[in-house]
Amino acid sequence: MSKYSILILFLTLSTTVVVGQEKFTLSGHISDASSGEELIGATIYIKELASGGVTNVYGFYSLTIPEGDYLIRYSYVGYESKTISVALRKDIIQNMELAVQESTLDEVIVKAEADNENIRSTDMGVVKMDIKEITKIPVLFGEQDIIKTLTLMPGVSSGGEGKGGFYVRGGNTDQNLILLDEAPVYNANHLMGFFSVFNSDALKDIKLYKSGIPAQFGGRLSSVLDVHMKDGNLKKYSVSGGLGLISSRLTVEGPIVKDQGSFIVSGRRTYADLLLGLMDPDYRDMSLYFYDLNAKANYKLGDKDRLFISGYFGQDRLGAENFGFNWGNATGTIRWNHIFHNRLFSNTSFIYSSYQYEIKVNRGNTDFSIKSGIEDYHLKQDYTFFANTSNTIKFGFDAIYHTFKPGAFVAADGSGLNDLVVDNKYAFESGIYVANEQKIGSRILLDYGIRLSMFNEVGPGTVYAYDSDGDIIGQEEYGSLDHMTTYWEPEPRIAFSYILNEASSLKASFQRNAQYIHLLSASTSDNPTDVWMPSSSLIKPGKANQYSVGYFRNFFENMVETSVEVYYKDMADIVDYKDGADVLLNEHVESDLVFGKGRSYGIEMLFKKRLGRFTGWVGYTISRTEHQFDLINNGDWLPARQDRTHDISLVGMYDINKKLSVSATWVYYTGDAVTMPSGRYMVDGNIVPYYTERNGYRMPDYHRLDLSLTLLGKQTKKFQSSWNFSIYNAYARENAYSISFQESETVPGTMEAVQFSLFSIIPSVTWNFKF
Amino acid sequence: MKRTFKYITLIFFGCLALMSCEKVIDLDLKTSEPRIVIEGNILSENGPYYVSVSSSGDYYTSEGIEPLNGAHIVITDDLEHSDTLIEVSNGIYQTQSLQSEYNRTYKLKVNYNNTIYEASEKLPEKISIDSLTVEKDEGGGPGGPQEGSYIVYCSFLDPIAQENYYRFTVYVNGERVNGNFFFYNLMSDELYNGQIVHRTLRVKEVKPGDQIKVELHHIGFNTYEYFRSLNDALSGGGGGSTPYNPISNLNNNALGYFGAYAIDTDSLVINN
Known part of the structure; x- marks a missing residue:
């Protein structure tokens, strides 16, 4: 630990050489001129110093530079840049509003300027999604989805049709930290993963870190998906929405006090079940839908303080006559931005997050319910110190109080059933960090830091000891807040970028991550009934080291971006199951687990055309992900389920004219590694499959083409509308959802393989509006 | 509990079934070294009891069971009474004198080609069916x-003293029918300990006058674990959990199980 702090101190001081000239601070917020939304990552450039900075996630920037006269250029992708002259004789607060580039299509092609931020930043292994881009990509049932779009980027792989989740660089789906306004979302799937919880109408900024995860984030091994909601229009009221075949959306936003405070409320509801009921009367009594609601408000308490309150609530409901099953997330965040002396930016967040599912069965005399979930209270304090134009120091701490509710079975009185409650588990997860972003000369950028994380499982609770057969051989009781288990881990992070020239750079990064909570899944796909478990005396925290290097090269004045990244990741203390483990309502699930290690390596290639009539990208990932458990497959390395040798995405968008645009995506990936029988035998008159190894087979390769056409209606200042027509799985590929085996009807006594596919071709239409 | 989830999954995919498709495909599977399969049971009824010894084969084979001859098999109880079985037909071995008793633990020892395979299981006490009643199924769900x-x-009293495991077997006019969601209808008393249990058993395509016979098998833990995991194996390993070989109480990598069950039987006739 001390080694790293000394290093940080040294590097910081080495460039903070005192110059005998007085320095002042130029600071402020940069926002969108029409809505007042703060712009994240907008660039401030000082011509005279050939240096500058960028805005943070709250749109704030701060530059401390010598006294003098400067030309300052403010710019942001897709916005008209502005240059102002500043006579810096004292500290100045300079807020700036930038306007969206309003121009005809042809002008865009000629005039649009592309920056080379991808070359200059230390960001590698980072995927940024432009909300506008997402709206053009064809999707299932016309419902935009950021997670589906992210899986079109190299290194990010879909969990599979109807399975939910996503894999980043070979990590499991539970190794992604998914944050919505800083609150963790524990289950980001709706309707078994056909949709995600993110309603893109309410979102402002999306960033996925595959590597180079900043030190302020911790707790997951593979990635951080950092999603920020819109703040709401500070200038005027606006309503937007969409009507689709199976879902509709509505968003209302506007000022509370003009330019002082604003709000946004966005809702979404699907109604596939109603449609189903019309198609087949057998399903009329069934319900199957989800809804979600995003709400946010903010208020400026002067130039130095701003308050944000945001929340998300979503539920999936599945019901039939005598049973109901619902699950969903609820999150809430209260944030307070404060600026000290124009140079020290502070954000304090209080965060609540919960995920819960409930199953109710009403069957006359045997009513019962099952409930399970996780609940977090989280305090987070982050500081950013804008030391000078070469150093930006971030530091802070956070602490989470987790309550794990593994499961409670509660039966009605007189049902003849006993209740079965698995005790709640409690834990504190905390971290402190310090990091510095440093420029050395004009060519080298460094981002280095360390996070020290700690996990304390606390009482009340019982610790069991098990023998190798999983039988209990001892137990110890702990009282409320008694320390049961403590783990801590230093997590160094470093990212390095060497700018070769204006159009190319070389980058490298290393990161170490620890993960203290684990998702136990009853099946090979993400399910609402999966259970989060804390690390304990038996379940050690997972750890991962990731090394990556990349070469970034732009062509045609940054119109075309290309990159090649190579990574290697090793993982320790990852969790899997013994054969036949039962996750549900199992007090002793720990005795059903096995622990092992993993490794993943790969090469990711991206070719992207950013501007012009035709835009799009090709992403290609070649990778390998393997796990090793002493008790599985004789301790040999085995391919992880998500081991996708080849993963290809093609995305193309073409603007035919100002009103009409078309787009297409094509995806291809190697089938998942799965377990299938290699023999059979007879028991009690049944043909029983005989398995010789885990994950020894492959599902058929997956590929699919989607098409979409967007037609803009009349666009006036007051009202805009568009029609979106899309076709999912355009060439009706029968992709395998599962393969099972059954006795042949034609040749009794022999078995045959049966492939089950979810979707054939699915057309859909959505009407979007905004006024 | 798993049944509930199976039901939920069925409903969900029932909805999707409108759009989905199922087809038989050609899928190459690897071949495997043959492994010994042993299946033996001790019942509460009078002997003889049987043990079968066979071999596994390739998955797509159309051959039936490949019996293994010449095994030397001994069953011993915890009072050291032992009985050497004789091969009565191809791969089927039969006890000569053993008579089962409740609460005795039985040990099976099979010597085949100089490899010894062993397993043991306790025969629990008989639990009596208090009553069988029947009503028309007015239930909902798709369809x-x-x-x-x-x-x-099927109503019976679960003893409060220990963990108990049950298997229900239903016969319609003498013919065995499968469980609802899973092939074998199993129950542990985890949620019912010490209670009067009214187990619901569903039968389909039944008409007035048909005879329904229910067997309540009180089974040992190893037998329960084997059939619970056999249910998973027989459900075909669709999108669910990673498939695996059923959890056997036999050692030395033998497939199959050595089980024990105490049986009580009751029956009724469907009225109009």
Whole structure:
């Protein structure tokens, strides 16, 4: 630990050489001129110093530079840049509003300027999604989805049709930290993963870190998906929405006090079940839908303080006559931005997050319910110190109080059933960090830091000891807040970028991550009934080291971006199951687990055309992900389920004219590694499959083409509308959802393989509006 | 509990079934070294009891069981009474004198080609069925109530003293029918300990006058674990959990199990 702090101190001081000239601070917020939304990552450039900075996630920037006269250029992708002259004789607060580039299509092609931020930043292994881009990509049932779009980027792989989740660089789906306004979302799937919880109408900024995860984030091994909601229009009221075949959306936003405070409320509801009921009367009594609601408000308490309150609530409901099953997330965040002396930016967040599912069965005399979930209270304090134009120091701490509710079975009185409650588990997860972003000369950028994380499982609770057969051989009781288990881990992070020239750079990064909570899944796909478990005396925290290097090269004045990244990741203390483990309502699930290690390596290639009539990208990932458990497959390395040798995405968008645009995506990936029988035998008159190894087979390769056409209606200042027509799985590929085996009807006594596919071709239409 | 989830999954995919498709495909599977399969049971009824010894084969084979001859098999109880079995037909071995008793633990020892395979299981006490009742199934779910669907309630008192495991086998006019969601209808008393249990058993395509026979098997833990995991194996390993070989109480990598069960039987006739 001390080694790293000394290093940080040294590097910081080495460039903070005192110059005998007085320095002042130029600071402020940069926002969108029409809505007042703060712009994240907008660039401030000082011509005279050939240096500058960028805005943070709250749109704030701060530059401390010598006294003098400067030309300052403010710019942001897709916005008209502005240059102002500043006579810096004292500290100045300079807020700036930038306007969206309003121009005809042809002008865009000629005039649009592309920056080379991808070359200059230390960001590698980072995927940024432009909300506008997402709206053009064809999707299932016309419902935009950021997670589906992210899986079109190299290194990010879909969990599979109807399975939910996503894999980043070979990590499991539970190794992604998914944050919505800083609150963790524990289950980001709706309707078994056909949709995600993110309603893109309410979102402002999306960033996925595959590597180079900043030190302020911790707790997951593979990635951080950092999603920020819109703040709401500070200038005027606006309503937007969409009507689709199976879902509709509505968003209302506007000022509370003009330019002082604003709000946004966005809702979404699907109604596939109603449609189903019309198609087949057998399903009329069934319900199957989800809804979600995003709400946010903010208020400026002067130039130095701003308050944000945001929340998300979503539920999936599945019901039939005598049973109901619902699950969903609820999150809430209260944030307070404060600026000290124009140079020290502070954000304090209080965060609540919960995920819960409930199953109710009403069957006359045997009513019962099952409930399970996780609940977090989280305090987070982050500081950013804008030391000078070469150093930006971030530091802070956070602490989470987790309550794990593994499961409670509660039966009605007189049902003849006993209740079965698995005790709640409690834990504190905390971290402190310090990091510095440093420029050395004009060519080298460094981002280095360390996070020290700690996990304390606390009482009340019982610790069991098990023998190798999983039988209990001892137990110890702990009282409320008694320390049961403590783990801590230093997590160094470093990212390095060497700018070769204006159009190319070389980058490298290393990161170490620890993960203290684990998702136990009853099946090979993400399910609402999966259970989060804390690390304990038996379940050690997972750890991962990731090394990556990349070469970034732009062509045609940054119109075309290309990159090649190579990574290697090793993982320790990852969790899997013994054969036949039962996750549900199992007090002793720990005795059903096995622990092992993993490794993943790969090469990711991206070719992207950013501007012009035709835009799009090709992403290609070649990778390998393997796990090793002493008790599985004789301790040999085995391919992880998500081991996708080849993963290809093609995305193309073409603007035919100002009103009409078309787009297409094509995806291809190697089938998942799965377990299938290699023999059979007879028991009690049944043909029983005989398995010789885990994950020894492959599902058929997956590929699919989607098409979409967007037609803009009349666009006036007051009202805009568009029609979106899309076709999912355009060439009706029968992709395998599962393969099972059954006795042949034609040749009794022999078995045959049966492939089950979810979707054939699915057309859909959505009407979007905004006024 | 797993049954509930199976049900939920069925409903969900029932909805999707409108759009989905299922087809038989050609899928190459690897071949495997043959492994020994042993299946033996001790019942509460009078002997003889049987043990079968066979071999596994390739998955797509159309051959039936490949019996293994010449095994030397001994069953011993915890009072050291032992009985050497004789091969009565191809791969089927039979006890000569053993008579089972409740609460005895039996040990099976099979010597085949100089490899010894062993397992043991306790025969629990018989639990008596208090009553069998039947009513028409008016239940919902996709498809709604079906003509000829009945619910049979099998009522019995679960002993409070220990963990108990049960298997229910239903016969319609003497023919065994499968469980609802899983092939074998199993129950542990985890949620029912010490209670009067009214187990719901569903039968379909039944008409008035048909005879329904229910066997309540009180089974040992190893037998329960084997059939619970056999249910998973027989459900085909669709999108669910990673498939695996059923959890056997036999050692030395033998497939199959050595089980024990105490049986009580009751029956009724469907009225109009």
